[in-house]
Amino acid sequence: MEPEVSIVTPTYNERENVPIFVKELDEVMCKHNIPYELIIVDDNSPDGTAEVARQQKPKCGKIKVIVRKNERGLASAVIRGINEASSKYVIVMDIDLQHPPSVVPKILEKLKEGYGLVVASRYAKGGGIENWSKTRLLISKGATLLARIFVPKSSLTTDPMSGFFGLRKDILEGVELSPRGYKILLEILAKAKVKKVADVPYVFRNRYAGESKLGGKVMLDYVLHLIKLARETGELRRMFVFSLIGLTGIFINEGTLYLAYEVLELKSLGYLGLAIGGFLGFEASVIYNFLLHERITFADRIKELKTSKLKRFVHYEIASVSGLVAQLVFLLGLTALGMNYLLANFIGILAGLAIRYTYSTTKAWGYS
Ligand SMILES: Nc1nc2c(ncn2[C@@H]2O[C@H](COP(=O)(O)OP(=O)(O)O)[C@@H](O)[C@H]2O)c(=O)[nH]1
Ligand SMILES: [Mg+2]
Structure with a gap:
């Protein structure tokens, strides 16, 4: 059956998360009767994430594993996944279960209502964050304010820094997304021809296994990315x-x-x-x-x-x-x-x- 939605997940050293993510996602999709394809874009993880991914046998969807040998990077992996998607609706999410699969049908529903971009938001009413310190929350809020200044269309959503979102592929027609930054949603907000953005609340959970790949240099990179976007968009x-x-x-x-x-x-x-x-x-x-x-x-x-x-x-x-x-x-x-x-x-x-x-x-x- 043709997939109704393509789900793109970038991975790097996530072997422990793969089976549980696929299981949770598949349960949700079976329950809602949504045929899907899961596109895992792995950067040749040394822990064997790709092999584990190929062994998964979901009931209601199929899995496509893409292994990139000469490239590294979250944003470029996501762009690759979007390009490989066979459905016109694409949902991007992490594999570490910080993004609960139960939200996927809600995002798809909004996409079908006609929103070109749907953001799963921690800051929308009903959303939230499990276990974040005051400092981390403050940094996130500060980063969001910077986004609002440098990428004004980020005001169309309550959570422009989200890594969990859905889009209709045609909003990216003729749009050149840069693989450099790691906040790909900001690229899309800045450059895509999107007028209607919907937010769907979700609660950001703790990582299931493994650790974050995004370390200290990320904050400086983020600011540089914002300035680059601001320059490119006037x-x-x-x-x-x-x-x-x-x-x-x-x-x-x-x-x-x-x-x-x-x-x-x-x-x-x-x-x-x-x-x-x-x-x-x-x-x-x-x-x-x-x-x-x-x-x-x-x-x-x-x-x-x-x-x-x-x-x-x-x-x-x-x-x-x-x-x-x-x-x-x-x-x-x-x-x-x-x-x-x-x-x-x-x-x-x-x-x-x-x-x-x-x-x-x-x-x-x-x-x-
Ligand atoms: N393909 C690919 N995936 C990556 C890379 N860096 C991170 N990821 C994946 O992107 C998702 C988000 O990364 P994570 O480390 O959880 O970032 P955090 O949630 O901000 O701490 C996870 O599914 C990672 O496995 C990368 O360089 N290449
Ligand atoms: Mg994560």
Whole structure:
């Protein structure tokens, strides 16, 4: 029987996990009556993972074992598996049982409903993580925020770092996925022509046997991968344009203050006049920046966004005020710690810019 879904699992030294994974998966698929193919992409594991895989005899699906002799790497293994899939629906998951097979039918159901991409999410309502320390959770959250900044479409899912997801193959037509990074879902979110993404909650379990292949260097690799994706998709350019427009806002700010203070004679009010002028200058620059961000910085996104222009403006206003507050906090805080006040202010300006941009790209003009 033709498989209804192809399940791709990359493996490296996972011999102990193979039989139990195949058993769990097969039980689920038999119960739901879903014929499937399991594609195991093994990088010639020295522990004999491939032989163990070939010995498995699932009842409701078939297994295809691909052994790569000259290549190593999680992302390229997944890409190879997707390319070998014979069904139009593909689900990618790990073999170590951190991704429970019971979620597979739910992902398939969403794919059949018409979602091009379905993410099994630890952070969707009903999802979770078994046994993670606060630190590990914090790192995961931080990494997710970075993804939202550098790959804005990652806001279409609650868990862009997930290694467990399903896709309809046609969303990858004409898309070149890089085999370098190890977060292949981020590549897909950044590059694929996908508009509708669904999340399916799941609880991330502990590894059944063996140990993680992903060690310390992973964090640096991750950041480099994000920057590469941002460069390729024009997000770095967007950050640059955003900053440049912010810079020109200084003239609007100063000009408005001058007009209010001198021409409208707020001067006569003394410090109160200066405060009002300062406020007017700030507000004028916020409005000016907003209009340019609408027309230039984020112009390409406007049509796809669900938020109204008014909402976007309110968000941008919040972004700008938060940025200003951050700037002042840095100025006062770092100066109090003994730093030169001009340097402290400069760091504050950069921090303010980072906050304005983050809020703008994820909220005001964000996809979520
Ligand atoms: N083919 C292949 N699979 C890999 C490689 N590195 C990791 N994997 C597999 O990818 C999945 C996720 O790796 P794992 O070490 O569990 O990462 P973690 O869950 O982030 O700790 C597992 O099924 C691994 O066997 C690799 O270099 N090549
Ligand atoms: Mg794992």
